[in-house]
Amino acid sequence: MRRRLLRQIYPTYLLIILVSLFIVSWCALRCMEALHRSQLERDLLSQARLLERTLHTGESSLLSPERIAQLCREFSQLLPIRITVLLENGRVIGDSDANPALMENHRNRPEVRAAAEGAPKAVERYSSTIRQRLLYMAVPVNVNGQTEMFVRVAMPLDEIDQAMRSIIHRVTIAGLIVALLAGCFAFWVARHVTQPLKQIREGALRFAHGDLSYKLPVTGSEEMAALSAAMNQMATQMDDRIKQLLTERNTRVGVFESMTEGLLAVDKSRIVVELNRAAGTLLGIDIEKTKGQPLETRVRNTELHRLLATAIDSDTPVEGEIQLNGETSRILNVRGSALCNPDGDHIGALAVMQDITRVRQLEQMRQDFVANVSHELKTPITSIKGFVETLQDGADADPKARSRFLGIIAKQAEHLNAIVADLLMLSSVEHQTRQHLVSLEPLPLRPVLESAVEVCNVQATAKQIPVTITCPDNLKALISPHLLEQAVTNLVDNALKYSDPGALVNVTASTEGPNVIIDVQDTGRGIEHRHLDRLFERFYRVDKGRSRQLGGTGLGLSIVKHIALAHGGRITVESTLGEGSTFRLHLQNAL
Numbered sequence: 261m262r263r264r265l266l267r268q269i270y271p272t273y274l275l276i277i278l279v280s281l282f283i284v285s286w287c288a289l290r291c292m293e294a295l296h297r298s299q300l301e302r303d304l305l306s307q308a309r310l311l312e313r314t315l316h317t318g319e320s321s322l323l324s325p326e327r328i329a330q331l332c333r334e335f336s337q338l339l340p341i342r343i344t345v346l347l348e349n350g351r352v353i354g355d356s357d358a359n360p361a362l363m364e365n366h367r368n369r370p371e372v373r374a375a376a377e378g379a380p381k382a383v384e385r386y387s388s389t390i391r392q393r394l395l396y397m398a399v400p401v402n403v404n405g406q407t408e409m410f411v412r413v414a415m416p417l418d419e420i421d422q423a424m425r426s427i428i429h430r431v432t433i434a435g436l437i438v439a440l441l442a443g444c445f446a447f448w449v450a451r452h453v454t455q456p457l458k459q460i461r462e463g464a465l466r467f468a469h470g471d472l473s474y475k476l477p478v479t480g481s482e483e484m485a486a487l488s489a490a491m492n493q494m495a496t497q498m499d500d501r502i503k504q505l506l507t508e509r510n511t512r513v514g515v516f517e518s519m520t521e522g523l524l525a526v527d528k529s530r531i532v533v534e535l536n537r538a539a540g541t542l543l544g545i546d547i548e549k550t551k552g553q554p555l556e557t558r559v560r561n562t563e564l565h566r567l568l569a570t571a572i573d574s575d576t577p578v579e580g581e582i583q584l585n586g587e588t589s590r591i592l593n594v595r596g597s598a599l600c601n602p603d604g605d606h607i608g609a610l611a612v613m614q615d616i617t618r619v620r621q622l623e624q625m626r627q628d629f630v631a632n633v634s635h636e637l638k639t640p641i642t643s644i645k646g647f648v649e650t651l652q653d654g655a656d657a658d659p660k661a662r663s664r665f666l667g668i669i670a671k672q673a674e675h676l677n678a679i680v681a682d683l684l685m686l687s688s689v690e691h692q693t694r695q696h697l698v699s700l701e702p703l704p705l706r707p708v709l710e711s712a713v714e715v716c717n718v719q720a721t722a723k724q725i726p727v728t729i730t731c732p733d734n735l736k737a738l739i740s741p742h743l744l745e746q747a748v749t750n751l752v753d754n755a756l757k758y759s760d761p762g763a764l765v766n767v768t769a770s771t772e773g774p775n776v777i778i779d780v781q782d783t784g785r786g787i788e789h790r791h792l793d794r795l796f797e798r799f800y801r802v803d804k805g806r807s808r809q810l811g812g813t814g815l816g817l818s819i820v821k822h823i824a825l826a827h828g829g830r831i832t833v834e835s836t837l838g839e840g841s842t843f844r845l846h847l848q849n850a851l
């Protein structure tokens with residue numbers, strides 16, 4: 261368990277202050293005591309010397325022992341000291357506090373010996389005579405250079421001790437007050453030091469919780485202010501860096517997710533590490549459920565697994581096509597390459613997948629179209645070639661045969677011409693639609709319908725099929741008149757072609773909401789339901805032989821479909837076998 265900084269700093273401060281205070285006080289007291297003691301010793305020496313002077317009566321005589329004993333008593337009344345006078349042999353002849361007769365020989369007292377040796381010194385000792393601790397000082401009393409007596413003065417040490425105790429008492433109280441004040445000051449200083457640290461700690465916690473816009477107050481000491489400023493700067497830089505990283509990440513995710521190509525990353529064990537939305541859609545899997553799962557459990561396609569396994573171990577990209585047979589069958593082009601760590605070790609594989617179903621379909625359509633066109637062209641060409649060869653081989657000589665063969669050749673040539681014309685028409689409409697070259701004008705529909713019917717008039721008359729038009733004169737639409745006439749002509753031509761004499765053909769134009777509807781209805785043979793979906797494909801015919809016989813190219817309805825698309829509309833059909841058909845052009849923008 262860590263202790264708070266305040267609890268670490270404060271007791272240390274306090275201890276230092278108290279120890280310092282104690283040492284200083286102790287030294288001061290010791291000095292004072294020593295000073296007091298030396299002052300006392302000097303006083304005792306002066307007093308002893310003064311008394312020594314008073315014992316002399318002249319140059320060579322001293323006071324009588326009785327007088328000395330009396331003086332001792334008298335002086336002790338005046339001075340707060342004990343006075344003892346003893347002869348050189350140590351016998352006490354006068355004492356201020358005791359009866360000299362009862363006192364023992366004092367010659368061996370240390371202070372007396374010191375005085376006898378000519379070096380008076382103060383001696384502290386317990387007096388058994390007056391039962392007190394005293395400070396003694398003795399000086400010799402000399403007569404004609406000869407020591408006759410000793411004057412000894414003594415002062416009770418109790419008074420000094422009492423004075424010292426009083427000083428210690430006052431110093432202790434002062435020390436305690438100073439210690440208290442110092443303690444408070446130390447606490448204030450410690451708090452002053454730790455408070456900014458607390459603020460910095462709280463700020464750092466806010467930074468750690470992501471609040472990088474928070475600013476630490478730049479206050480306190482120079483060091484703390486510098487630390488706060490440095491932390492603020494660090495937070496700002498971190499904030500900027502995080503924002504930059506987020507932007508970069510979002511851009512990367514945006515790019516990753518917006519890619520139309522599917523991206524799929526797996527590790528070495530083919531666990532899915534990452535995949536984008538396009539990959540999820542292409543493979544028909546849930547992104548979140550797939551991440552972290554073995555690919556085999558989510559996508560059952562051995563080709564894909566084989567390709568990824570190869571890519572993981574390969575130094576060069578591998579490419580292949582896979583067929584997915586889900587709800588909708590798809591063909592994907594997959595390019596796999598090894599994923600490497602910064603050391604260049606292979607850690608997985610990345611597959612880039614592209615849906616090429618449409619490309620393959622278009623390729624197939626193109627191939628089918630080329631095959632169909634070739635086939636359609638081949639039939640009349642073979643026929644023409646055959647009859648020309650027959651004529652060259654001698655049939656030319658027979659006028660009847662020649663005339664018949666030339667007739668067939670002309671018919672086949674006409675059929676060839678019709679196929680080429682329809683192909684050119686189809687290609688032209690497609691081109692105009694793709695390049696947005698079809699210019700639509702707001703025009704009345706009736707004249708267009710009348711022209712189309714007019715074109716088919718000869719055929720209608722020949723088959724005795726009346727063609728009627730129902731169209732309001734004021735009905736207008738955004739149309740390309742030339743293209744629309746071609747479409748209606750094809751529909752009316754078919755209606756006449758696939759109806760027997762006596763049938764009826766009706767061309768009706770009307771509005772349906774914002775759209776214009778043009779119906780070409782016949783009471784002809786009708787079409788079996790199973791053919792209806794494919795009717796608008798190029799070269800699709802219900803009955804090939806019959807269509808060819810009737811001069812059909814199999815492109816008429818395909819042209820109609822593309823013209824409808826060029827108008828932003830569409831074509832639909834309803835038909836009942838034996839009852840007739842209705843082809844409906846849905847055009848936008850009725851006016």
Ligand code: ADP
Pocket residue numbers: 754755756758759782784785786787795800801802803807808811812813814815816817818841
């Ligand atoms: P074609 O040149 O053979 O008429 P189309 O594309 O115009 O080619 O028509 C495709 C096929 O649709 C025709 O071969 C025919 O079998 C059928 N069809 C088109 N219109 C009608 C119709 N009004 N009644 C019955 N069958 C039709």
